[in-house]
Amino acid sequence: MTFARWGTSPCAARLPTPCTSQESIMPDHARHLDAHYDAPVELGEQSLTMRLRAAFRDAGRDPDHLALDEIAGIDQLHLGGRSASRSLAALGHLAPGARVLDVGCGTGGASRLMAAEFGCEVTGVDITAAFVEVAEWLSRATGLDDRTRFLCADAAQMPLPDGAFDGIWCQHVLMNMPDIAAVLAEWHRLLVPGGTLLLHEVVAGDSPEPLVLPVPWARSVETSHLRSRxxxxxxxxxxxxxxVAVQDISESALAWRRKHSRREGEGEARGPALPGPALIFGDVFAEMGRNLRDNLAADRVRILEGVWRRA
Incomplete structure (x- = not known):
């Protein structure tokens, strides 16, 4: 189950980065996601890129020259962080030269990890323009902009050619998508025959209790699109x-979340800190983390890791 080598492809060229008008593609959906994932801007604060650059300077770092370890707190906004991405990559047998589409790439952390550690050529796509801008900056700052490129678009309608990718990668994204059938049809179009889909996803658990909100992907019931396994x-x-291979990793995800909730709750002063998720989500992020922990412990949600093949 090894991906094909990277070859000449329409996606190898630099992709356009300006976001398609949010008013023309699922306007309510896009607006809700912008309000959720870039909440401080909604309150009149600086852009996400400006906030993060300032935070790196305050921590004594050059925002134009950063190491991957220095940006770990903001580049993989999912349970398990980089370790979860490495686990998924290993399960999917990522190979050097694979052409991978990172759907819901956020700030681009998984894209950079696949490029730096597995030698993949990665295209990241996200509907939130602020994330795409940050992803491009962080790839330049870490010297990985030659192997990662980013596009702002809706995952259900991407301006990319048929069969352009050997693999599609998606971590903690489907619960933000109201029409998964349309998204899957688009992924099927974009994958080569026999191409591989790698998912690391939050699904509804077996508990009849309602989800405790807010959580990292939603602040209201209307914007959470959890489905059962x-x-x-x-x-x-x-x-x-x-x-091909599917496993429930809820226990390890809960252990990881408990550890990070303790760190966030303690808030110990250790000098200027490197940027973390609170700069993206706002001060409510610690509550989101605690709620996710409690939802996992009560079996309101579960975590899946799996690989599927395009039939």
Whole structure:
């Protein structure tokens, strides 16, 4: 289950980065995501890029020359951080030269990890323009802009050619998407025959109790699109994806979240800190983390890691 080598492809060229007008593609959906993932701007603060650059300077770092370890707190906004991404990459047998589409790339951390540690050529796509801007800056600052490129677009309608990718990568994103069937149809179009889909996702648990909000992906019931594992797997099958390896990793995810909730709750003064998720989500992030921990412990949500193949 090894990806094909990177070759000449329409995606190898530098992609356009300006975001398609948010008013023309699912305007309510895009607006809700912008308000959630770049909350401080909604309150009149500086842009996400400006806030993060200032925070790096305050921590004694040059924002134009950064190491991957220095940006770890803001580049992978999902349970498990970089260790979860490495686990998914290993499960999917990522190989040097693979052409990978990172859907819901956020600030681009998984894209950079795949490029730096696995030798992949990665295209990241996100509907939130602020994330795409940050992803491009961080790839330049870490010297990985030659192997990562970013595009602002809706995952259900991407301006990319058929069969452009050997693999599609998606971490903690589907619960933000109201129409998964449309997204899966687009992924099926973009993958080469036999291409691989790698997912690390939050799904609904078995508890009948309602989700405790806010959580890192939603502040209201209306903007959370959690599905059960059974529902998600049925949609994947209907969309033309056959399972290769799927596992429930909720226990390890809960242990990771508990550890980080303790750190966030303690708030010990250790001098100027490197930027973390609170600069993106606002002061409510610590509460989001605690709620995610408690939702996991109560089986309101579970975490899946899996690989599927395009039939």
């Amino acid at each position: 059974q529902s998600l797997e049925a949609l994947l099958s209907q969309g033309g994806f056959a399972p």
